[in-house]
Amino acid sequence: xxxxxxxxxxxxxxxxxxxxxxxxxxxxxxxxxxxxxxxxxxxxxxxxxxxxxxxxxxxxxxxxxxx
Numbered sequence: 091x092x093x094x095x096x097x098x099x100x101x102x103x104x105x106x107x108x109x110x111x112x113x114x115x116x117x118x119x120x121x122x123x124x125x126x127x128x129x130x131x132x133x134x135x136x137x138x139x140x141x142x143x144x145x146x147x148x149x150x151x152x153x154x155x156x157x
Contacts, residue, residue: 124130149155 120133124135
């Protein structure tokens, strides 16, 4: 039984390392864009606009209007 709990206790560590690896592999190609100020501002603006558009879309789809 102790071996079972020892094995189960490894899963959170695996989840964290897997998630960080995925995030690193997704964002590492974007890092050169942040070296020049003009592309950094454009990239941050695109990221904020994407998050806002996703938020509005999900609110409309789920009927979460704040009326």
